[in-house]
Amino acid sequence: MKIGTHSFEEYLDRVQAFHGSVAPGMLAGGIMVTIARERLPEGEIFDVISESGHCLPDAVQLLTPCTIGNGWLRIVNTGRYALILYNKYTGFGVRVYLDAQKLAGFPAVRGWFLRELPKPEQDLDAIVQEFRSAGPDIFGVQKVRVKPEHIQGLKKVHAAIAICPVCKEAYTSDLGDTCPACRGTAPFLVVQDGGAAGS
């Protein structure tokens, strides 16, 4: 089985280097991306939606040009284990999901995916082998159309930048009269203002 253009073993090495460990979700994600790309028209310029923030985004970032930072990959959390690869202008594309109904013959994958086994009791080698032998058989595929409000290619107007009157930092002005952090959403407290980084 190939994962993207890589052999299975090459992909595991790349997962280790980028993701830090060979997590089961990275195996699922690698197969899911491969299934979806095979079903897209040749040469399609696509964006990706990941329906989970766990592992799947990293499989996309390893195997496609789409990253979180370049905006071609976005996470829309539905709590489900699914990916959508779609034409970045029309929204037509392919959705692939790990199908809980097809795991009867794959107890190690099932124990991990449905969280039936606590992590210390999961057998990673068995999970890897089951993903390898299952290949695409445990996944479902749908042809979908991404809703216009989720299509990045349709909204290319950036908000103006303003200086927040409270913190004096630049922020995207569409978020309000001050930056959201100065309205209480900052995820941190300042311990010491260190001033310039160059000093």
Added chain:
Amino acid sequence: MKIGTHSFEEYLDRVQAFHGSVAPGMLAGGIMVTIARERLPEGEIFDVISESGHCLPDAVQLLTPCTIGNGWLRIVNTGRYALILYNKYTGFGVRVYLDAQKLAGFPAVRGWFLRELPKPEQDLDAIVQEFRSAGPDIFGVQKVRVKPEHIQGLKKVHAAIAICPVCKEAYTSDLGDTCPACRGTAPFLVVQDGGAAGS
């Protein structure tokens, strides 16, 4: 100037390969990650918060072990151009931001950062040269403490997985009695249910 362990040129090559283009935000992000890491205690095990989803997450993913998919990098959008690297258990860390008050001598960076110039009029070569000569001088640094509710290391209990009674897919049960997608938040419409991926 080094970006992480890379020469400036090596970093540009890596940016091109991962991010798809040498975007100004990737230069800012590379310098910001470098400033923050130099200020963390040697050997610190850190997580990262990016206050913007544009470019910065990719600089983090290129230069640190922290990725979106492994959960060590998260985006908390405050609209500002800032990164926080922090001890994953105590929350103490370093925040680095691009300081709009320090851009007087850097018109190309200013034109990009404050969106004073439309993209076609921005001079990428000039922006690169200005970032290179400015180095850390145009950034601000703060010692911060990330709020407990944003510290990933403190919350390791995963919700149980349930089968959604509507779509029959597995989802994280803490999100409700059906998956959020089946309550109307799905970012797509199904055009054709393709069934098994293996067929």
